[in-house]
Amino acid sequence: MNPIVELAEVSKTFALxxxxxxxxxxxxxxxxxxxxxxxxxxxxxxxxxxxxxTIGRMLVGVYPATSGRISLFGRDITGSGGKANxxxxxxxLQFVFQDPHAALNPRMQVGDAIAExxxxxxxxxxxxxxxxxxxxxxxxxxxxxxxxxxxxxxxGGQRQRIxxxxxxALKPDFIVCDEAVSALDVSMQAQVxxxxxxLQREFGLSYLFIxxxxxxxxxxxxxxxxxxxGSLVEIASRKALxxxxxxxxxxxxxxxxxxxxxAAKPRQMLQGEPPSLIDPPAGCRxxxxxxxxxxxxxxxxxxxxPVGGDHHVACHLVA
Amino acid sequence: xxxxNILEISGLTVEFRSGGRWITAIRDVDLTLAPxxxxxxxxxxxxxxxVTALSILRLHPAKSTRIASGRILYQGxxxxxxxxxxxxxxxxxxxAMIFQDPMSSLNPVLTIGEQIGETLRxxxxxxxxxxxxxxxxxxxxVRIPDARxxxxxYPHRLSGGMRQRVMIAMAIACRPKILIAxxxxxxxxxxxxxxxxxxxxxxxxxxxxxxxxISHDMGVISxxxxxxxxxxxGQVVEQAVGDGLFDAPMxxxxxxxxxxxxxxxxxxxxxxxxPGSIPDAARMVPGCRFHxxxxxxxxxxxxxxxxxxxxxxxxxxxxxxRAERQGMIGGRS
Ligand SMILES: Nc1ncnc2c1ncn2[C@@H]1O[C@H](COP(=O)(O)OP(=O)(O)OP(=O)(O)O)[C@@H](O)[C@H]1O
Ligand SMILES: Nc1ncnc2c1ncn2[C@@H]1O[C@H](COP(=O)(O)OP(=O)(O)OP(=O)(O)O)[C@@H](O)[C@H]1O
Ligand code: SF4
Ligand SMILES: [Mg+2]
Ligand SMILES: [Mg+2]
Numbered sequence: 001m002n003p004i005v006e007l008a009e010v011s012k013t014f015a016l017x018x019x020x021x022x023x024x025x026x027x028x029x030x031x032x033x034x035x036x037x038x039x040x041x042x043x044x045x046x047x048x049x050x051x052x053x054t055i056g057r058m059l060v061g062v063y064p065a066t067s068g069r070i071s072l073f074g075r076d077i078t079g080s081g082g083k084a085n086x087x088x089x090x091x092x093l094q095f096v097f098q099d100p101h102a103a104l105n106p107r108m109q110v111g112d113a114i115a116e117x118x119x120x121x122x123x124x125x126x127x128x129x130x131x132x133x134x135x136x137x138x139x140x141x142x143x144x145x146x147x148x149x150x151x152x153x154x155x156g157g158q159r160q161r162i163x164x165x166x167x168x169a170l171k172p173d174f175i176v177c178d179e180a181v182s183a184l185d186v187s188m189q190a191q192v193x194x195x196x197x198x199l200q201r202e203f204g205l206s207y208l209f210i211x212x213x214x215x216x217x218x219x220x221x222x223x224x225x226x227x228x229x230g231s232l233v234e235i236a237s238r239k240a241l242x243x244x245x246x247x248x249x250x251x252x253x254x255x256x257x258x259x260x261x262x263a264a265k266p267r268q269m270l271q272g273e274p275p276s277l278i279d280p281p282a283g284c285r286x287x288x289x290x291x292x293x294x295x296x297x298x299x300x301x302x303x304x305x306p307v308g309g310d311h312h313v314a315c316h317l318v319a
Numbered sequence: 320x321x322x323x324n325i326l327e328i329s330g331l332t333v334e335f336r337s338g339g340r341w342i343t344a345i346r347d348v349d350l351t352l353a354p355x356x357x358x359x360x361x362x363x364x365x366x367x368x369x370v371t372a373l374s375i376l377r378l379h380p381a382k383s384t385r386i387a388s389g390r391i392l393y394q395g396x397x398x399x400x401x402x403x404x405x406x407x408x409x410x411x412x413x414x415a416m417i418f419q420d421p422m423s424s425l426n427p428v429l430t431i432g433e434q435i436g437e438t439l440r441x442x443x444x445x446x447x448x449x450x451x452x453x454x455x456x457x458x459x460x461v462r463i464p465d466a467r468x469x470x471x472x473y474p475h476r477l478s479g480g481m482r483q484r485v486m487i488a489m490a491i492a493c494r495p496k497i498l499i500a501x502x503x504x505x506x507x508x509x510x511x512x513x514x515x516x517x518x519x520x521x522x523x524x525x526x527x528x529x530x531x532x533i534s535h536d537m538g539v540i541s542x543x544x545x546x547x548x549x550x551x552x553g554q555v556v557e558q559a560v561g562d563g564l565f566d567a568p569m570x571x572x573x574x575x576x577x578x579x580x581x582x583x584x585x586x587x588x589x590x591x592x593x594p595g596s597i598p599d600a601a602r603m604v605p606g607c608r609f610h611x612x613x614x615x616x617x618x619x620x621x622x623x624x625x626x627x628x629x630x631x632x633x634x635x636x637x638x639x640x641r642a643e644r645q646g647m648i649g650g651r652s
Binding site: 157219 | 335337338361362363364365366368369380419420421422462463464465468469471472476477478479480481484502505506507508509510511512513514517535536537538539541542562565566575576577579580581582583584586587588589590591592593596599601
């Protein structure tokens with residue numbers, strides 16, 4: 001299987017307090033490696049602030065990686081010649097970012113916003129263009145009359161669907177979906193997720209699907225990756241991750257899922273505070289909150305390693 | 320107004336101007352909130368949840384909005400009629416709002432410390448240094464790591480969930496009597512979400528704060544709220560207290576919604592949906608607004624717009640066939 005997305009030991013730091021004499025570094029992403037195959041959906045979950053969106057942004061070239069290598073469709077977008085390689089694959093990439101408000105120009109009618117990528121690519125006559133806008137609106141469950149309205153006239157979830165329609169306009173091969181469906185009610189969410197999966201089957205798309213809703217991630221993903229404080233802690237097929245989670249953070253996360261009344265288990269709470277990303281602690285970043293932590297966990301950084309099949313985990317205590 | 324309610328919305332109808340004509344976004348919304356109570360609002364995307372919430376503090380664009388009818392009584396006064404200056408005082412200090420879209424409500428050119436501090440200076444008269452110190456404390460409370468060092472950052476340098484928590488910190492800064500939270504935890508992982516909900520629970524206890532919680536997350540709604548209103552196409556279609564809604568939904572839309580909750584305990588390849596889509600507000604369907612999608616629709620549903628039916632036990636539904644069946648079977652209420 002040829003991966004279409006590949007990250008090798010990718011890190012990203014941001015400078016804080018620019019202007020002060022001693023700028024500090026925030027370690028947003030540390031040494032992350034994974035790949036995504038054609039027609040695969042990798043779910044990416046984890047703590048708020050753990051670096052998920054930063055990874056998504058690096059993958060579509062919005063942020064450069066500080067170190068490590070990223071390749072898309074077999075081309076390295078990080079090294080020398082990275083710019084040219086990114087330009088060569090740009091049309092095949094799309095993203096739906098977390099904040100729909102920021103993604104839409106308030107002065108542009110919705111139809112024009114959706115057609116913007118088509119217009120940049122060029123070559124559509126008026127009739128075809130209109131028909132295509134209509135089709136895209138149908139796909140995301142919005143009335144065709146939406147085309148002539150402005151973004152502020154839409155609800156949060158409707159705006160999110162407009163952004164999704166635009167991302168689909170150019171029939172990309174890989175889409176980063178960052179909380180793409182979290183503003184939608186469960187039925188609409190299901191409709192969009194089913195659409196994404198149909199497109200995948202039909203056109204062989206791949207997705208990086210970043211979300212906090214662990215049930216949605218389970219239904220959409222082929223494999224699931226879990227992040228904590230800038231590190232990747234576990235990656236596995238969806239079945240293995242949900243039925244046999246190995247990393248203590250993954251377990252804590254699954255235990256904390258809120259459930260509709262009458263459901264099986266009471267919700268467990270993770271104690272303690274997440275670590276600083278400015279002075280990240282030595283050893284495992286989860287050690288300060290981990291119920292299983294041993295002395296070496298606070299000294300030695302656990303390696304991200306295979307533990308059977310395609311299940312990988314970064315924990316000293318997993319055999 | 321009943322003595323026991325801190326907020327009473329009645330007959331609220333809101334219209335927007337769009338493409339030269341007025342379109343009704345919500346119609347005849349009735350909701351009540353008691354002290355310390357948490358009212359959950361759920362419903363289809365575009366059904367009017369945010370429009371309802373924004374009406375309470377009159378936060379709609381003035382030029383293109385018309386409140387066609389209704390009253391919003393807060394401690395006996397109609398918020399739709401109070402003077403703008405008085406409303407500005409209430410907003411922030413007594414009634415606070417967490418907006419659905421943090422980026423559109425945070426100021427991009429002010430640091431988060433300045434923004435939280437501003438609220439404290441205006442409403443609590445703190446000086447700059449005290450306001451900043453208190454802002455750091457609030458960021459700690461909402462679990463932003465390195466709060467002391469990050470208080471000087473601009474919103475775009477924070478993660479989505481951190482921005483959402485900054486909004487929460489601003490909203491609770493003045494210890495409001497009513498907190499309106501529109502999708503406050505969508506950008507949070509479940510462990511931070513649990514901590515934030517605990518924090519809000521503590522504030523309810525400590526301050527007697529009431530909460531209106533709008534959310535698509537049925538788990539959160541079920542855990543956190545005492546009373547739930549379900550909205551569809553601009554109307555409240557069902558209301559229930561406690562677990563009633565989950566045990567026995569009394570509206571076919573609610574039933575569909577509950578069936579569509581994704582299952583975390585099994586691998587599925589296709590999610591359940593409610594077929595069809597919400598009607599276009601510009602061309603509202605006659606009869607029950609849900610009838611084109613309703614598997615239980617009768618002939619009468621196509622023509623007669625159902626009124627809200629009281630089922631007793633604080634249950635209400637806008638579905639006459641279900642109400643009738645309830646009466647016939649004499650189920651619990
Ligand atoms: N442009 C930026 N400048 C400075 N710091 C940034 C920038 N973008 C992200 N960060 C920081 O990097 C860290 C990781 O942020 P990121 O947005 O990747 O988190 P996330 O996992 O997507 O979180 P969430 O689930 O809350 O969206 C955070 O501490 C954030 O403040
Ligand atoms: N300023 C406005 N001008 C015109 N129409 C508007 C405006 N604000 C909202 N609407 C319309 O009113 C309806 C209700 O919107 P609202 O934002 O209340 O939905 P919602 O229930 O909060 O949905 P979501 O779950 O997607 O946030 C939508 O059809 C929307 O298009
Ligand atoms: S009133 Fe009729 S159409 Fe409407 S939800 Fe009930 S059964 Fe369905
Ligand atoms: Mg993010
Ligand atoms: Mg809304």
